[in-house]
Amino acid sequence: MIPRNLKYTERHEWAQKEGNEILIGITDCAQDELGDITYVELPQKGDKISQGKEFATVESVKAASDIYAPVSGEVIKVNETLADEPGKINESPYEEGWLIRVRISEPAELDGLLDADAYKKLIEEN
Amino acid sequence: MTGRERFRETPLAGRHEALGGRMVPFAGWRMPVQYTGIIDEHLHTRANAGLFDICHMGEFYLRGKGAADDVDRLVTCRTDNQADGQCKYGFLLDEQGGVLDDLITFRISEEEYLLVVNAASLERDRQWIESHLSPDTEFADESDRTGKIDLQGPKSEDIMIQLLGPGALSALHRFRCRYVKINGVRVLLSRTGYTGEHGYELFFPIESTETLWDLLLSYPPVKPVGLGARDTLRIEKGLPLYGHELNEHRTPLEANFERFVYWDKAFIGRKALQQQKQQGIRQRLTGFVCEGRRAAREGYAIFQNEKEIGIVTSGAFSPCLKKGIGMAYVNPDRIEEGASIQIRTDRAEIEATISSVPFL
Incomplete structure (x- = not known):
């Protein structure tokens, strides 16, 4: 499941452009690999994130994993429901399981991300 | 999958893949870590019944006139009062009191004991045990010829009654075992397990593994459960896992398991353990x-x-x-x-x- 309208990273995060705001989450492939997600640590509203740097931690029953920012910007909203229902990421990685919304500071960064075809190829090669 | 040939497979590898099992390396074996998801399988085992492929574990038989004395010296738990068909949990120690393995001893009869050991420590256990036997004891590593499946959970007894009839389980209390026939296969059925639930471990000739797996899985309350949930199930019940809570640098006293150490007998590691008890941990x-x-x-x-x-x-x-x-x-x-x-x-x-x- 790889929506056409999203951009992707090689580390399995996705970014959805809505004007100059970007919605960020992890892909279906990533949630499947992690298994049941039990805990998510998100940044706070107002925090700055930088492309390629970790901004969140996602824990599954078996392990903890860092999540890296697909773009740079300021966090304007976080998905509060994940605190009690982190399993939303497993159930709905592209919709209810989104992580944060940011105001992008370097819009050109989006162009460097993978499109759906390139991300599909990356998964198939691994 | 790269490196697949380096790992051993149980007779159920094909079944696991067909059931959507995610295969991972474990103690030299390719084993399913999960099928539908660890949490789902965990909760299912607590409420219904879970089926586990445990063929990777080791089965050693000690037979003959020296078997009872040798087992008594090798393991820390009391065995002189062990009845036929009784299982006991204990430790295999080195001379320093370090834990070489934790295991269950099954007294089949006066002159036959089964020791069920962990896959990761099987080779070392075999060398240790073989080098500490009396001439009157015959040792047989039957791990490769023995299949093992666990059925665990509150619904497991109903399933066994449906399979065997109500009489077959009478007085099969916790930590007791007996031979039964399932579909013509001779199965050692034991009221033991690693989930803290009412459950059974089944030992049988390895060629019957797929038949018994399919038969047990055909009961509606039964779902396959992988190693991921096996781990969370045992942690919730405080059961140790060798290589984590236990290893050769830890003693049963440090692991808070003195209740499985019987001081009134001579066992390997006793001297070091007694010294530690006096000095404190x-x-x-x-x-x-x-x-x-x-x-x-x-x-x-x-x-x-x-x-x-x-x-x-x-x-x-x-x-x-x-x-x-x-x-x-x-x-x-x-x-x-x-x-x-x-x-x-x-x-x-x-x-x-x-x-x-x-x-x-």
Whole structure:
């Protein structure tokens, strides 16, 4: 499941452009690999994130994993429901399981991300 | 899959893949870590019945006139009062009192004992046991010829009654075993397991593995359960896993399992263990419960008032308690029920409290 309208990273995060705001989450492939997600640590509203740097931690029953920012910007909203229902990421990685919304500071960064075809190829090669 | 040929497979590898099992390396074997999901399989086992492929574990037989005495000397638990068909949990120690393995001994008869050992320590166990036998004992490693499946959970008894008829289970209490016939196959059926639930372990000739797996899975309350949930199930019940809570550098006293050490007999490692009992232990195994959903993991350091007091051996999210839980070695004078501790990771500090086990 790889929506056409999203951009992707090689580390399995996705970014959805809505004007100059970007919605960020992890892909279906990533949630499947992690298994049941039990805990998510998100940044706070107002925090700055930088492309390629970790901004969140996602824990599954078996392990903890860092999540890296697909773009740079300021966090304007976080998905509060994940605190009690982190399993939303497993159930709905592209919709209810989104992580944060940011105001992008370097819009050109989006162009460097993978499109759906390139991300599909990356998964198939691994 | 690369490197697949380096791992051994049980007769059920094809079944696991057909059931959607995710295969991972474990103790030299390719085993399913999960099918539908660890939490789902965990909760299913607690409410219904889970089926586990445990063919990777080892089965050693000690037979002959020396078998009873040899077993008694090799393991820490009391065996002189062990009845036919009785199972006992104990430890195999080295001369220093370090744990070589934890295992269950099954007394089949006066001159036949079965020792069920962990896959990861099987080779070392075999060498150790073989080098400590009397001439009157015949040793047989029947691991490659023996299939093992566990059926665990509150519905497991109903299924066994449907399979065998009500009489076949009479007086098969916890930690008792007996031979039964299932579909014409001679099965050693044991009321033991690694989930803390009512359940059974089945031992049988390996060629019957697929038939018995299919038969047990055909009962509606039964679902296959992988190693992931096997781990969370045992952690919730405070059961140790060799290589984590137990290893050759830890003794049964440190692991808080003195109840499985019978002092009134001669066993290998007794002298060192007695010395440790007099001198006192530096660390002891305890449980802990995290404040929230974040789990501590093996190797994380434990602090109290900024002083390092221990180390985590196992940690996981508890599907039943919906909190992080785990086990750790901690300075004994700091082990007080409900005492606050901080578990430090490279990511964060987790607030937790000391708790006795089992957690439920």
